[in-house]
Structures are given as C-alpha cells and as structure tokens.
Amino acid sequence: MSAPSAYRVLARKYRPETFVDLVGQDAMVRTLKNAFAADRIAQAFIMTGIRGTGKTTTARIIAKGMNCIGPDGNGGPTTEPCGVCEHCVAIMEGRHVDVMEMDAASNTGVGNIREIIDSVHYRAASARYKVYIIDEVHMLSTGAFNALLKTLEEPPEHVKFIFATTEIRKVPVTVLSRCQRFDLRRIEPEVMIALLQKIAASENAQIADDALALITRAAEGSARDATSLLDQAISHGAGETTANQVRAMLGLADRGRVLDLFDMILRGDAAGALNELSSQYSDGADPMAVLRDLAEITHWVSVVKITPDAAEDPTVSPEERSRGLTMAETLPMRVLTRLWQMLLKALDEVASAPNAMMAAEMAVIRLTHVADLPSPEELVRKLGNTSPPPAAPPMAQSGGSGATNATATHHVQSVGSSSGATMTATAPAIDQALARFPSFEHVIELIRANRDVKLLVEVETTLRLSAYQPGRIEFAPTDAAPRDLAQRLGTRLQLWTGNRWAVSVVGTSPAKTIAEIRDSKENALKSEAENHPLMQAVMATFPGAKILSIRTPEDIAAAAVSEALPEVEDEWDPFEDN
Numbered sequence: 001m002s003a004p005s006a007y008r009v010l011a012r013k014y015r016p017e018t019f020v021d022l023v024g025q026d027a028m029v030r031t032l033k034n035a036f037a038a039d040r041i042a043q044a045f046i047m048t049g050i051r052g053t054g055k056t057t058t059a060r061i062i063a064k065g066m067n068c069i070g071p072d073g074n075g076g077p078t079t080e081p082c083g084v085c086e087h088c089v090a091i092m093e094g095r096h097v098d099v100m101e102m103d104a105a106s107n108t109g110v111g112n113i114r115e116i117i118d119s120v121h122y123r124a125a126s127a128r129y130k131v132y133i134i135d136e137v138h139m140l141s142t143g144a145f146n147a148l149l150k151t152l153e154e155p156p157e158h159v160k161f162i163f164a165t166t167e168i169r170k171v172p173v174t175v176l177s178r179c180q181r182f183d184l185r186r187i188e189p190e191v192m193i194a195l196l197q198k199i200a201a202s203e204n205a206q207i208a209d210d211a212l213a214l215i216t217r218a219a220e221g222s223a224r225d226a227t228s229l230l231d232q233a234i235s236h237g238a239g240e241t242t243a244n245q246v247r248a249m250l251g252l253a254d255r256g257r258v259l260d261l262f263d264m265i266l267r268g269d270a271a272g273a274l275n276e277l278s279s280q281y282s283d284g285a286d287p288m289a290v291l292r293d294l295a296e297i298t299h300w301v302s303v304v305k306i307t308p309d310a311a312e313d314p315t316v317s318p319e320e321r322s323r324g325l326t327m328a329e330t331l332p333m334r335v336l337t338r339l340w341q342m343l344l345k346a347l348d349e350v351a352s353a354p355n356a357m358m359a360a361e362m363a364v365i366r367l368t369h370v371a372d373l374p375s376p377e378e379l380v381r382k383l384g385n386t387s388p389p390p391a392a393p394p395m396a397q398s399g400g401s402g403a404t405n406a407t408a409t410h411h412v413q414s415v416g417s418s419s420g421a422t423m424t425a426t427a428p429a430i431d432q433a434l435a436r437f438p439s440f441e442h443v444i445e446l447i448r449a450n451r452d453v454k455l456l457v458e459v460e461t462t463l464r465l466s467a468y469q470p471g472r473i474e475f476a477p478t479d480a481a482p483r484d485l486a487q488r489l490g491t492r493l494q495l496w497t498g499n500r501w502a503v504s505v506v507g508t509s510p511a512k513t514i515a516e517i518r519d520s521k522e523n524a525l526k527s528e529a530e531n532h533p534l535m536q537a538v539m540a541t542f543p544g545a546k547i548l549s550i551r552t553p554e555d556i557a558a559a560a561v562s563e564a565l566p567e568v569e570d571e572w573d574p575f576e577d578n
Helices: 026-037 055-067 086-092 110-119 142-153 189-202 209-219 223-237 243-250 255-267 270-282 287-306 318-330 333-352 356-371 376-384 399-417 440-449 453-462 485-497 514-530 533-541 553-563
Strands: 044-048 099-103 130-135 159-165 180-183 463-469 472-477 502-505
Touching: 026 055, 026 180, 044 055, 055 086, 055 099, 055 130, 055 159, 099 110, 110 142, 189 209, 189 223, 209 223, 209 243, 223 243, 255 270, 255 287, 255 318, 255 333, 255 356, 270 287, 270 356, 287 318, 287 333, 287 356, 333 356, 440 453, 440 463, 440 485, 453 463, 453 485, 453 514, 472 485, 485 502, 514 533
Parallel strands: 044 159, 044 180, 099 130, 130 159, 472 502
Antiparallel strands: 463 472
C-alpha cells in the first residue's frame, strides 16, 4: 500500500516555474528575454523588492534557463526552460550540484564566502553554468562583501551570481555596481485577484470575489502572502468562503461599518461612535485594525478628492466607491488632513497603551470633539458678524498722570530723534573720534555690539538720561541701579572707543528708562488692539484669552526686508558677446 502524498501549501504548489507563470513583473521578464536572445547574459544579477514578489523564484528560473538542455538534450540558454530535463527538475527541487543556494542570514562571515571563492575555479560538474544564489544578501558582513568583490567583478566564464534582498540600501555600492539590478514591483490588485481566482479554480474552492478583494488588500502586493492567506481562507470556509469569514479570519472590521464609524466621527456623534466601536470590538475586530482602517479611509478619500480616478480600485466594492466619492465631494481637505494627523497619533497611543480598547475610545472621543470645530475662516467670519460688547467706562486719572505722559512723550521724541539742546551733540564741540556716537542710542548699540549683557540690562532698566553729548553722559539712577554704574559705564566706553567719557550722576530726571519707554509703547499697542471691535469680539467669545505679541506693519515690512534675498546686479552671462 503506497503512502499518501504529503500536502503542499499553495505558496509552494503554485510557485512559478517559468517566466510565463511569473505575474506582475513584465518589465524584468522583457529585459531578461532580450538578454538571453542576444546572448548578453550578465555575470551577476541582484533582485530586490518587498517580500513575496518572486525574487528567489526568479533566481531559480534564471538558473534553469541558463542550464536547460531541452527535452532532446540539445537545447541552449533560454527564457522558456522545458521543466522536464534533468537540470530543470533538479534545480526546481533544490538538489542540483552546480546550483548552490545560500542563506546569507545564517552564513554571514568571510569563511562562508571563502568557500565560494575557492570553488569558483572548478568547472560545473554537469551543467552549463555554476550558479550561486545568495538570498538576503544584505545580511553579509562588511568583510564578506569585501572578500567577494574581486571574484564578483571578474568571475570565470562558467560562473554566475544571483543575489536577492529586501534591503537594497544595505548592499554596498561596490557590489551593486558589479551586478545587473532588477526591482521587482508590488503586484497590482487586478493581477493579484486574477491570480487568486485561477488558484481557487484549480483547487475547486468556492470563494467570493469580495473575499478575494480583502485578501488582496491584506497581502499588500505580495503574491506569497496572498496565496498563504487564500490557503487559510479555503480551510476556514470549509465550503464557500465569504467576505465575513475572511474578515473574521484577518481580525478586520466590516468595511461598511468602518465607514459608518467614519461618518459618526465627522458628525461629532461621540455616543454613536463609541457604541459602534464597542460593537465592532465585541464582534472580534481589533481596535488597532479599526483605527488603521479609519486612517486608510481618510487617505483614500483625500486621494479621491484630488484625483477622482483613484476611486476605481478593484479591491473596493461599488457601495464603498459611491460613499467615498460622496465624502470626497463634501469634506474639505483641511478636515481630512487634521483627521489624518490625529489618527497617526492615536495609532501610536493604542500600540503603546496597556489597554488598546481604552486608548481607541479616547481617540474616538477626541476625533468627534474636534470634528465640529469651526475653521479659521469661519471663526473670523463669525467674529466679524458679532457685535462687540459695550466698552468699559474710562478710568479716572490723577492730575500727575498727564504731566508724566507729556514728559514721556517728550522723552521719546528726544531720544528717538536726538533733538533738543541737551540731547544732540554740537558738531564743532565734539571730538572727531566720538562723531560716531551722535546720540545715546548709538551708545546702546555699542554696548550691545560688545555683548556686555549685564551692563546693557542695567543701562536700559535703571538709567534715566538727563543730558547727552558725545563723550559726556548725565543720568539719574533708579532705586534699583547699582552704585558703581557710572564708573563701570565710563570705563567700558573708554575701553571700547579709546576716548575718555565723563559719566556723572544727577539728582532727578523727568525722563523714563529705555525699558519703560519700550513697555509703554507695547502697552499702548495692546490697549489699542484691545479696543478694536474684532478683538473685543474674540475676547467675549474666548474668555481668558490674552494678547501675547503684536506685529505692526512696520515690523512685518522690516522682517520681509531682512529675509529677502539680495538683488544681483550685473549678473554675468556666459553667452553674452564681448
């Protein structure tokens, strides 16, 4: 009695054996066919791509094509290996003596590469070429790569190398430059669904089209992942496999119910959204999968809003496509981008939270409360249409305040414009070396340029200027002024200018310090801003709001000038005739 044949998983059973069976890699197949037809077979190939796109399978097909002798034993290198000759059969079964497969993840050292280097000098035992297939080649050590370089650059005519890797960036450039590179693409959804339908028909399995669409979406372009999931789905269905069974197998939420949850969040229905999330969780949906689906829907609707043709996705049902198009037409892009950013943050929180469901519920609550917030344009429009609150009665002012304000105004003018007999230097009376400091503001700039922060702060906050001319300063100190301020200021100025400065202290001065003048200007601007009707409406709408900073048109213009690129005059033109 013969033993029953062992079961082979679909990923191995339907592994491509020729380039005709290899799906989704038309560009690479075309290049290899032309190279074989012209007898321009490279000495080394490197295959790169995500998992399950056929890198190792392609390497075996190339090895078969180079060593195939045809059914009659007289064939040459071909891209359509017969599959029946001794070399084709032995290579596909992984037992050919001249085709050696090595896993670089477990053979990373120089010693493993040295074995290859020592064996390349011997001709193939039975095949036309001796082929070395190294999988996950990026796992080789730096020393192993360096040991392989010389042999890889000038191998014997009977030796071919084929590398496969998922991390092409980790492969040294010196290795890449010696290989012919092929980037294996993700398999398109239409091609993947057709492949799964073909395998299901061969297995006499009944599986719904929407179930195949779920498998295709979960595979993310990997044929091996798709066939493995199909194998599991056939076993799970035990008859006709439906989309609900595949969804339960993958731990996914119902796409339609996720769209319902998406609608509730955008309407701001926190209670309904929490109930729907709890219901999906009770039905077996993973909270992380639900949030991931919400992020996927957000991305899909955003893309459809920009390019409506993106809605024609074979993995999306007609009902989902219709709802997605409606959302893309009604939802503004700012809402979608805000939702996307919050979902990304929520995914990180759910992944690290001790209880994923609690974190998902808190994320949904935040999303629903943010959904109905007005946009900045709507907020400004609303505030513009709101009548400002009645102005507060003016506060009584003391008799001395007017004199103080007048004094402050006079001081601002005198310091800013350097007017007045005591504030402006008379040209004939000043020394030529001190002409660079016609006003006290220039003295302040000198202190700032020499980075004496302590002196600068003391001068701006504790010095009330009484009289100034280049080389002579009279001031009245505040109560907080240090006693040696006059001495240190004169010493520093003499050191920096090379001229002696007379700095003296007077009893009183009606002037304000520089800090008081600066604060009074800022306070005046804030007071003017607070009295503006629009700002009063903002304050009434958002109690407790404060004005943090004010930028005048002059400030904006000055910033624009400082950030602007300098104009280029008389730019040289190499084509201009002399």
